Amino acid sequence: MMAAGLPGWDHDVSATCAQVGEHALIRWIASAVGSASSADVLLGIGDDAAVVVPRRNHVDVLTTDVQVDGVHFTRAFCGAADVGHRALHVNLSDVAAMGAQPRVALLSLGLPADLEARWVADLVTGLVTAARAARVQLVGGNISRAPMLFVDVTVSGAAKPRHLLRRSGARPGDELYVSGTVGAAAAGLAWLQSAIGRAGSPSRPSPQGAETDAAEPGDGRFGERALPSAIEAALTRYRRPEARVSLGLQVGRNKAASACIDTSDGLADALRQLAGASGVGVRVDAAAVPVDPAVTELALRTNEDRDALAWSGGEDYELLFAVPRRARRRFLHASGRKGLPPVTRIGMCTREADCLIVQADGRESPLPGGFEHFSSVDSVAGGRIPEAGA
Amino acid sequence: MMAAGLPGWDHDVSATCAQVGEHALIRWIASAVGSASSADVLLGIGDDAAVVVPRRNHVDVLTTDVQVDGVHFTRAFCGAADVGHRALHVNLSDVAAMGAQPRVALLSLGLPADLEARWVADLVTGLVTAARAARVQLVGGNISRAPMLFVDVTVSGAAKPRHLLRRSGARPGDELYVSGTVGAAAAGLAWLQSAIGRAGSPSRPSPQGAETDAAEPGDGRFGERALPSAIEAALTRYRRPEARVSLGLQVGRNKAASACIDTSDGLADALRQLAGASGVGVRVDAAAVPVDPAVTELALRTNEDRDALAWSGGEDYELLFAVPRRARRRFLHASGRKGLPPVTRIGMCTREADCLIVQADGRESPLPGGFEHFSSVDSVAGGRIPEAGA
The missing domain is CATH 3.30.1330.10 (PurM-like, N-terminal domain)
Known part of the structure; x- marks a missing residue:
C-alpha cells in the first residue's frame, strides 16, 4: 500500500x-x-x-x-x-x-x-x-x-x-461568535463507526507519508461507493483538524474579543467553560448555530441524534469568542480577512448564571451537560480531548 | 495504609x-x-x-x-x-x-x-x-x-x-568529571527485583501523600530485616532521584565546563553521547569512577555484575562535565560550594575517536555499548529513560 x-x-x-x-x-x-x-x-x-x-x-x-x-x-x-x-x-x-x-x-x-x-x-x-x-x-x-x-x-x-485572549474576560451583554461549523468532526467519526461507514471503503484512512497532503476528498480513493461531499469533508475534519491559528491571532491583535476558548470538547462544553470562567450566563439561539451539513446528512441516514452531535460533538477545534458590542465592528473586520473561516453570531452573555438554549419558538432549555472524559467509556475511538488545564 | x-x-x-x-x-x-x-x-x-x-x-x-x-x-x-x-x-x-x-x-x-x-x-x-x-x-x-x-x-x-552547557563543546585535553556516584539507582532497582529484595518488606514503596518526604531510610519502616545502609540509600536514589540543578547552575554561571550531559541512561552512554556530539574520544580511568557502595554491596550478595551496574546502570541523574584545563580551578571552586554533590575526575577527552576504559594495570577496553531503550525488553520495570532529543 x-x-x-x-x-x-x-x-x-x-x-x-x-x-x-x-x-x-x-x-x-x-x-x-x-x-x-x-x-x-x-x-x-x-x-x-x-x-x-x-x-x-x-x-x-x-x-x-x-x-x-x-x-x-x-x-x-x-x-x-x-x-x-x-x-x-x-x-x-x-x-x-x-x-x-x-x-x-x-x-x-x-x-x-x-x-x-x-x-x-x-x-x-x-x-x-x-x-x-x-x-x-x-x-x-x-x-x-x-x-x-x-x-x-x-x-x-x-x-x-x-493581545492575550482569556476564557475569563466575557461580560454580560457581550455577543457570542463561533468560527466555522460545529459537529463536523463528530459526524465524521460517527460515520466511520456506523454500519454504513464500516461497509464502505472510506473507513480506510488517508494514505501515509509525505504525499498524504495531496489526497483530496472525491479523488476516487473511496472506491465505487460515492460519498456525500458533506461526509467526505467531515472525515477530513475528523482526521485532519485545522486549528484556527490565524483567526485567533487576528482577533487577539485587534483586541476584538473579551474572551475566547476552543471547542475541542464540543460547543456546549466551550460555552459552559467560558461562562463559568467569566462569571456570566449565556443565551444561545439554537437556530443560529452553524451546524455542519454532515450532521444533518448523517442524521438522515443513521439514527444519530442531530442535536447531540451539534452541541456535544467534540474535536471540531473551532474558536468561540465573546465580543463586546463596542468591539463588534472591529471583530467582524478582523475575522473577515481573506482566508479566515466564517464566524457566526450565536447568542450573548447574560447577567444570570444560567446557560440556556433558546429555540426559534422562544422555548428555553438548559445547555447539555459538560463532557466528562472518563464517562465516555463506550465512545472509545476518537473520544474527545479534555481542554488543557490540569 | x-x-x-x-x-x-x-x-x-x-x-x-x-x-x-x-x-x-x-x-x-x-x-x-x-x-x-x-x-x-x-x-x-x-x-x-x-x-x-x-x-x-x-x-x-x-x-x-x-x-x-x-x-x-x-x-x-x-x-x-x-x-x-x-x-x-x-x-x-x-x-x-x-x-x-x-x-x-x-x-x-x-x-x-x-x-x-x-x-x-x-x-x-x-x-x-x-x-x-x-x-x-x-x-x-x-x-x-x-x-x-x-x-x-x-x-x-x-x-x-x-551560561548554557551543551553536549558538543568538549575539546581534546578537557578533563571529565562526574558528580555523585554511579550505579546507585540501578543497584536499588536490581535489589528490588532480586529474590532477596522480594523476600523482604523493603519492596514496599514509600508511603503515599504529602507526608512522604519525612520518610527516612533506617526509620524502621522496613520491618525486622535490617538493610545495609548503602542499599537503603540506593532505594531512595531509585525512587526519588534528585536532579543536580544547583550544580548545573553553578558550573554554567561560572562558565566552568565546555560540555555537560546527564547520566540518565548510564555513565557509558553519557560518555559516548558527549564524545560523539563534541567530536572527541574519551579515556576513562576505571579505578577513578565513583561507583556507588550499593553496587559493591549488591554484587557481594547477588549475582549482579558490578561493572554492568556501574557503567550501564541508568537513572542516576548525575551530571558529566568536560572541563578545559584552564577552567579546572574555576570548576572545582564552583562545584565545591556547600550543599553540592562531590565531583570526581574520571578521565579526559582525546583527539582519537575511541571511547576507552583504562584499567589500573594499563589495559584498555572499549566502553560498553550504548543503551537502546527498545532492546531492554527484559529489564522492564524501571527501564532507563532515553535522553531528551527526539
Missing part, C-alpha cells in the same frame, strides 16, 4: 520499533526536521533540552495535549500521518484560543516494541509537515517504549500580553 | 478515576498547586494554555520526558508520590544539564478509568511537593483516559545564553 519512499528512511518497511531502535529513530526524526534552524532556536534536537529565544515583548504560551491509541484515534480510522497532524493541531488550537502565535513543539512518543517503525516515521512526517505549514519547529522530545501508542505534544507560542 | 488526609480531597479512598471524573481531578490539582502565582506566571491552570513571562536576557530551555507504568516504574516498587517526584526530576535533570534554572512544568496524565483517583492525587502531591522544593510552578497540562498509566512532564527553564 505504501509505495512512496520516505527521504532518508533506509529500514525495511516491516521492521519494528524494537528492530530499528530508539537511537536510529531519533536520528531519522532529526534529519526529517532538518537543520533549517531559525534565529529563534538556539538548540534543536540533539542536546539534553531545546533552547529557544523568547520573542521580545512577548510572553510564552505553553500547552500540552496527548493522542492515545484507542482513545483519541484508532489506526483503523486514521492513517499515521493523520495522527501526527492531529497531535500537533490539538495543541495549536489551544495556542490559537489564547490569540498567540505557535512557535516550537516537543514530541513525546510512547511506542510499543512491535509497532512498525515505518508507521512511526509516517506519523512524524505528518506532524512535521503540519508544523512546517504552521511555521512551527519541532525542537525536541523523547521516545519511550510503552504498552500502547501515545503521541504527546507540547507547543510553545508567543503573544504580546495585551 | 493511607491514614493521613489530603487537603481538599473529599472523595472516597477507593473511588476510581472514572468515578471522580476528569473535571473534579483538575479542580483538585488546581487547588493543590494553589494560587501562589508568581510574577513570572500570568496564567496558570484553568485556561486553554499557560502564560509565562520569559526571564529578561535569558533563553527558554525546554524538555519533556515521560514515566510509563511497567516501563519506567512499577507500582510494586514505587509509591504514588515517588512516581510524581521522579516524573518531575527526570525533566529537571535535563534542564540542569543545560546549566539552566527550571521555572514551570506542564503535566500530561494518562489514566486508566479504574485506577484509584486517590493514587493519582498522591502522585500529583509528590510532583507538586518536588516542584515547590525546586521552585518550579505547575502551570498546566491535561488529563486523558488511557489503557495504562503514564505521566508525561514538560519543564521550561531559563538560562543566559552564555
Whole structure:
C-alpha cells in the first residue's frame, strides 16, 4: 500500500520499533526536521533540552495535549500521518484560543516494541509537515517504549500580553461568535463507526507519508461507493483538524474579543467553560448555530441524534469568542480577512448564571451537560480531548 | 495504609478515576498547586494554555520526558508520590544539564478509568511537593483516559545564553568529571527485583501523600530485616532521584565546563553521547569512577555484575562535565560550594575517536555499548529513560 519512499528512511518497511531502535529513530526524526534552524532556536534536537529565544515583548504560551491509541484515534480510522497532524493541531488550537502565535513543539512518543517503525516515521512526517505549514519547529522530545501508542505534544507560542485572549474576560451583554461549523468532526467519526461507514471503503484512512497532503476528498480513493461531499469533508475534519491559528491571532491583535476558548470538547462544553470562567450566563439561539451539513446528512441516514452531535460533538477545534458590542465592528473586520473561516453570531452573555438554549419558538432549555472524559467509556475511538488545564 | 488526609480531597479512598471524573481531578490539582502565582506566571491552570513571562536576557530551555507504568516504574516498587517526584526530576535533570534554572512544568496524565483517583492525587502531591522544593510552578497540562498509566512532564527553564552547557563543546585535553556516584539507582532497582529484595518488606514503596518526604531510610519502616545502609540509600536514589540543578547552575554561571550531559541512561552512554556530539574520544580511568557502595554491596550478595551496574546502570541523574584545563580551578571552586554533590575526575577527552576504559594495570577496553531503550525488553520495570532529543 505504501509505495512512496520516505527521504532518508533506509529500514525495511516491516521492521519494528524494537528492530530499528530508539537511537536510529531519533536520528531519522532529526534529519526529517532538518537543520533549517531559525534565529529563534538556539538548540534543536540533539542536546539534553531545546533552547529557544523568547520573542521580545512577548510572553510564552505553553500547552500540552496527548493522542492515545484507542482513545483519541484508532489506526483503523486514521492513517499515521493523520495522527501526527492531529497531535500537533490539538495543541495549536489551544495556542490559537489564547490569540498567540505557535512557535516550537516537543514530541513525546510512547511506542510499543512491535509497532512498525515505518508507521512511526509516517506519523512524524505528518506532524512535521503540519508544523512546517504552521511555521512551527519541532525542537525536541523523547521516545519511550510503552504498552500502547501515545503521541504527546507540547507547543510553545508567543503573544504580546495585551493581545492575550482569556476564557475569563466575557461580560454580560457581550455577543457570542463561533468560527466555522460545529459537529463536523463528530459526524465524521460517527460515520466511520456506523454500519454504513464500516461497509464502505472510506473507513480506510488517508494514505501515509509525505504525499498524504495531496489526497483530496472525491479523488476516487473511496472506491465505487460515492460519498456525500458533506461526509467526505467531515472525515477530513475528523482526521485532519485545522486549528484556527490565524483567526485567533487576528482577533487577539485587534483586541476584538473579551474572551475566547476552543471547542475541542464540543460547543456546549466551550460555552459552559467560558461562562463559568467569566462569571456570566449565556443565551444561545439554537437556530443560529452553524451546524455542519454532515450532521444533518448523517442524521438522515443513521439514527444519530442531530442535536447531540451539534452541541456535544467534540474535536471540531473551532474558536468561540465573546465580543463586546463596542468591539463588534472591529471583530467582524478582523475575522473577515481573506482566508479566515466564517464566524457566526450565536447568542450573548447574560447577567444570570444560567446557560440556556433558546429555540426559534422562544422555548428555553438548559445547555447539555459538560463532557466528562472518563464517562465516555463506550465512545472509545476518537473520544474527545479534555481542554488543557490540569 | 493511607491514614493521613489530603487537603481538599473529599472523595472516597477507593473511588476510581472514572468515578471522580476528569473535571473534579483538575479542580483538585488546581487547588493543590494553589494560587501562589508568581510574577513570572500570568496564567496558570484553568485556561486553554499557560502564560509565562520569559526571564529578561535569558533563553527558554525546554524538555519533556515521560514515566510509563511497567516501563519506567512499577507500582510494586514505587509509591504514588515517588512516581510524581521522579516524573518531575527526570525533566529537571535535563534542564540542569543545560546549566539552566527550571521555572514551570506542564503535566500530561494518562489514566486508566479504574485506577484509584486517590493514587493519582498522591502522585500529583509528590510532583507538586518536588516542584515547590525546586521552585518550579505547575502551570498546566491535561488529563486523558488511557489503557495504562503514564505521566508525561514538560519543564521550561531559563538560562543566559552564555551560561548554557551543551553536549558538543568538549575539546581534546578537557578533563571529565562526574558528580555523585554511579550505579546507585540501578543497584536499588536490581535489589528490588532480586529474590532477596522480594523476600523482604523493603519492596514496599514509600508511603503515599504529602507526608512522604519525612520518610527516612533506617526509620524502621522496613520491618525486622535490617538493610545495609548503602542499599537503603540506593532505594531512595531509585525512587526519588534528585536532579543536580544547583550544580548545573553553578558550573554554567561560572562558565566552568565546555560540555555537560546527564547520566540518565548510564555513565557509558553519557560518555559516548558527549564524545560523539563534541567530536572527541574519551579515556576513562576505571579505578577513578565513583561507583556507588550499593553496587559493591549488591554484587557481594547477588549475582549482579558490578561493572554492568556501574557503567550501564541508568537513572542516576548525575551530571558529566568536560572541563578545559584552564577552567579546572574555576570548576572545582564552583562545584565545591556547600550543599553540592562531590565531583570526581574520571578521565579526559582525546583527539582519537575511541571511547576507552583504562584499567589500573594499563589495559584498555572499549566502553560498553550504548543503551537502546527498545532492546531492554527484559529489564522492564524501571527501564532507563532515553535522553531528551527526539
